[in-house]
Amino acid sequence: MPVRTDSFDLGALRLSSGEGRRLELEVALDALTFGAQTYEIRPRVVDAVLDISCMTRGGYALRLRFDAVLRGSCMRCLEPAQPAIAVDAREVDQPGGGDELQSPYVRDQELDVRGWARDALALALPAQLLCRDDCAGLCAVCGENLNEAGPEHAHERAPDSRWAKLSELKLD
Numbered sequence: 209m210p211v212r213t214d215s216f217d218l219g220a221l222r223l224s225s226g227e228g229r230r231l232e233l234e235v236a237l238d239a240l241t242f243g244a245q246t247y248e249i250r251p252r253v254v255d256a257v258l259d260i261s262c263m264t265r266g267g268y269a270l271r272l273r274f275d276a277v278l279r280g281s282c283m284r285c286l287e288p289a290q291p292a293i294a295v296d297a298r299e300v301d302q303p304g305g306g307d308e309l310q311s312p313y314v315r316d317q318e319l320d321v322r323g324w325a326r327d328a329l330a331l332a333l334p335a336q337l338l339c340r341d342d343c344a345g346l347c348a349v350c351g352e353n354l355n356e357a358g359p360e361h362a363h364e365r366a367p368d369s370r371w372a373k374l375s376e377l378k379l380d
């Protein structure tokens with residue numbers, strides 16, 4: 209039965225060196241701002257899997273996985289978008305191992321699951337959040353949604369200069 213968790217006491221597991229544990233947690237996520245848009249997270253509380261390994265040299269290797277669906281506007285066509293994001297993040301925390309081996313989410317064996325989940329989701333976002341991968345976006349000339357207008361949507365192009373020359377010849 210998953211437990212709603214904001215932070216987690218790693219020490220309470222009393223893992224011995226080399227031992228590991230997999231936990232199912234519920235983690236609450238706040239709305240996310242990306243570009244100029246705000247995206248709601250659905251569900252707001254995600255089911256996450258947390259793998260904890262107690263390393264032989266002390267400290268922990270951690271892996272956090274969950275799926276979240278964002279709800280907001282497509283960055284190309286501005287229609288509603290619900291991109292699904294799969295998060296798979298790893299952290300190592302080894303006291304005395306130097307800055308690189310110190311996780312910013314672990315303090316005195318207390319893991320900030322919520323803060324880590326929030327940052328990991330932000331890092332897992334693609335460059336653009338779209339209604340669908342091949343969203344055609346808006347017409348650069350008239351602003352019409354090209355997903356609906358279809359491939360036949362076009363505007364009269366400015367005449368090519370070569371054709372202009374030809375039409376001059378015709379006038380002679």
Ligand SMILES: [Zn+2]
Nearest residue numbers: 282285339343
């Ligand atoms: Zn779109």
Ligand SMILES: [Zn+2]
Nearest residue numbers: 347349350351
């Ligand atoms: Zn157009």
